[in-house]
Structure formats: structure tokens, C-alpha cells
Amino acid sequence: MFIKLLMRFLIIAAPLLLAACSMARPALVYSPGATVDTLSAAVSLSVTTADSGMSGSGFLVYRRPDQLHLVLLSPFGTTMIEIFSNGEQITLLYPGSSTAYVGRIADLPVKGGLQGWRLMRWVMDAAPSDLPGQNGTIERTGSHGVVEKVTFENGLVTAKSTKNGDKVYYSRYTVAGGVPFAAELDLRNSQDDRIRMVLDEPEVNAPLENAAFLPRLEGVKVLPLSQLKGL
Amino acid sequence: MMRVLICLLAVSAMFVSGAIPSAEARTIPPLEGLEALRKGFSGMSDFTADITQEKRLSLMKRSMNMTGTVRFRKPDQFYMAINPPYTSRMVLKDSTIEMAGGPDGKSNRIVLPPEQGLGRWVSKLTSPLTTLPDGVAIQADLSNALYTLIITPQGKGQVKELTISFLADGTIRRLSILERNGDKATMTFKNLRRNIGLTDREFRL
Numbered sequence: 001m002f003i004k005l006l007m008r009f010l011i012i013a014a015p016l017l018l019a020a021c022s023m024a025r026p027a028l029v030y031s032p033g034a035t036v037d038t039l040s041a042a043v044s045l046s047v048t049t050a051d052s053g054m055s056g057s058g059f060l061v062y063r064r065p066d067q068l069h070l071v072l073l074s075p076f077g078t079t080m081i082e083i084f085s086n087g088e089q090i091t092l093l094y095p096g097s098s099t100a101y102v103g104r105i106a107d108l109p110v111k112g113g114l115q116g117w118r119l120m121r122w123v124m125d126a127a128p129s130d131l132p133g134q135n136g137t138i139e140r141t142g143s144h145g146v147v148e149k150v151t152f153e154n155g156l157v158t159a160k161s162t163k164n165g166d167k168v169y170y171s172r173y174t175v176a177g178g179v180p181f182a183a184e185l186d187l188r189n190s191q192d193d194r195i196r197m198v199l200d201e202p203e204v205n206a207p208l209e210n211a212a213f214l215p216r217l218e219g220v221k222v223l224p225l226s227q228l229k230g231l
Numbered sequence: 232m233m234r235v236l237i238c239l240l241a242v243s244a245m246f247v248s249g250a251i252p253s254a255e256a257r258t259i260p261p262l263e264g265l266e267a268l269r270k271g272f273s274g275m276s277d278f279t280a281d282i283t284q285e286k287r288l289s290l291m292k293r294s295m296n297m298t299g300t301v302r303f304r305k306p307d308q309f310y311m312a313i314n315p316p317y318t319s320r321m322v323l324k325d326s327t328i329e330m331a332g333g334p335d336g337k338s339n340r341i342v343l344p345p346e347q348g349l350g351r352w353v354s355k356l357t358s359p360l361t362t363l364p365d366g367v368a369i370q371a372d373l374s375n376a377l378y379t380l381i382i383t384p385q386g387k388g389q390v391k392e393l394t395i396s397f398l399a400d401g402t403i404r405r406l407s408i409l410e411r412n413g414d415k416a417t418m419t420f421k422n423l424r425r426n427i428g429l430t431d432r433e434f435r436l
Contacts, residue, residue, distance in 0.1 A: 055333025
């Protein structure tokens, strides 16, 4: 359960921010047309399901369109888990046991109600309002054919939902590198599973080396994702 | 991972303990350094200290800086709190770890095998050390009042090198953990107080 939700978080989190960052908000001063191509930030997250929960702090880097690397730290600052995603591929690296689980996102155990990659793409479908300063909620069919309700506030998307119960909320907008930036994301599904994430010290569109997205697997026991038993 | 954490807890507790004789700058036998720590630890029942913690992430070329508090009480209690924005808390009671953090303060509970409990590690410090621990290489030196121990676990585990610097009076200055992936975590202790009568109330999430 943890892994499933955490993976969903990993895949979803940065694109959520990306979607949020591409929108205009009159209260914020930003560069028109600016988008998030890369992102690095400290992260604090909570994952809650009906029968479990976890939380932690760490760091993430993201590069458009689908590369992400998340590090979760132990209280002593050592690395508990690193998660890399690149397209449909995902790697979970546990330095403590020198073990990595590698597979496709689609191979993650299905539980928790979130829709993984498909949900991420739905979340990314959050184009800014064509009406400057738009407020209120509209229903529309998104670019991926999903019927959704979208709530705008001063032109920014603050919430989205689908008929099957998936919801995402964007808040704490700031500007980083000239780009509007939602520092807090809150995802929920029909089972009340919840992923909440807060970002700090974001750096937007700073150069990132390819190595930041490549897991170091030398000397690491690599197993298929199907053998993953739990976080 | 949890075994590493418990080891670190025990090491941290040792380094804030009692007086350690000063010496001129010199390389000292590893066993001498370890035994000095053990002796200091024997005179300590509890401690609290402020900490700063820096995490350097090699792949990401970034670092995180945190502040917080740690507490320890014999025989088997440890508490650690990290201040915002990286808020987290951890309580260890022998082999049971409770951690809370994240935006919602969600808590996790982990129960370790009994042989990995903090109490077992602490009990090992009651007798003088006559041999070095298996599975590690240790370097030790003493520069005026500052001891430095570099502990290198053998094998391919997560921790590549553990470096501890502490004053001759037992006050730890710094604990640094170099991981095999190149990441480095450094914890600096300040405002350390010993034997102040901490109670169970100070070891709750």
C-alpha cells in the first residue's frame, strides 16, 4: 500500500506542480509564458490510506516531461529510499539493504485507488484559463477525454476533480524563477487515500545534470518490482 | 537501515558523555579512543542537546540544512525533533521506533528485532573494551582537546565512513556520516546538558 501510494506521489507530484506553474494569477508577478522545465526542491510529504500512513522529508528533482528523482531521509539525515522514474520505468533504491526494485510503473501493486500515470496525465491537463482572472468552477472534457470539474481562482487552477472521485488541490502559490508555483499539493481519491506534499526552497529551470536522474546500481542487488513486499 | 540507526543512536549517546582526558596532538590507538568514550558514557544518565544537521546530496548537487533537538536517557530511550520546515520527530524506546513528520504529522511505528534494541547496545558499554569491534576499521587521533574517530565499516553497506569529533570533556562537536552513494550527513551538537533528570515526558512524540 505504501509503495503504491508513494509511487503515485512520485509520479504525480512534479507534474502537478508543473501544471500549476503554467497558470497566471494576477496577484503574482511572473514571466508570461514561463514554464517549469526543471525543478528541485526540499519536500515534506504525508501519505494516508484507510489502513496505513507514512510521512517524511527529503528532496526531489524533476525534469520535463517525465523524469523524477526523490530522496527520503531518515531522522539522522541518511538516505532511507531513493525513487527514480523515467517515462514508464521506475526504480526504488534502498541503500540500507543495497537492494533496488526495477520495473514499469504499471507493474506497481494496484491498491489505493489512485490512477498512477494516467492520473498524472490528467493532472497535467490543467491549462490556464483563457479568461484572465477567471473565478468559479466549470465542467469540461479534458484533453485526455476525462470529464472533470475545474475550479479557477484569479485565473489559477485551485482544484480539479473527476466523477470517479479523484481530486487534486493546488495552493500556496508563489513565484520561483519567474514562474507561478504551487508549493502545496493535496491529492485524494474516492477511498479517501490522501497524498499531501509541501515544497520548500524551490529552484525552477536551473540546469540539472543527467546523473541526477540515473540510479547508481553498482554493487546493488537488483530485483523485479514484483518482489517488492513493502516500504 | 534500522540497525544503522540504532548504531548511530548508541554512538551519539556515547559522545556526549563524561570527561575524557586531554592529550597533545597525536594519533592514538583506536581502542584507546573508544575506551575513552565508553568511560565517559558510564557517568552519564541522560542528556539533551541542540543540533544542526546538513545533508549533502551528491547526485542532486544540493544540500539541506536542519535544526533540532536530541535527548537520551538510559537505558534505552532516545528522542529527536527536527524543526520546520523539515518538521519531524522520532522516539525510540529500546526496539520500538515511532516517527512523525510531513505536512500532516503522520506517524509510523517500527518494531525492531530485540537484538537490535538500543538497550542491548547500551548494555555493551558497561564493561571495558579490550578488543576492537569486528567488521570495522578505526582511526583515532587527539589534537589538544579534540578527539576524532573515523570508523569505516567493512563490506558494502550503506555507511562508508563515520567520523566523530568531540572534546576531551566528552562534549561532542560533530557526527558525520558518509554514505556509499556519496551523500553526506553532518550533525553538529550545541548547548549540551547532561544528567538533568529527563523523564518519560520528554520522550513522547
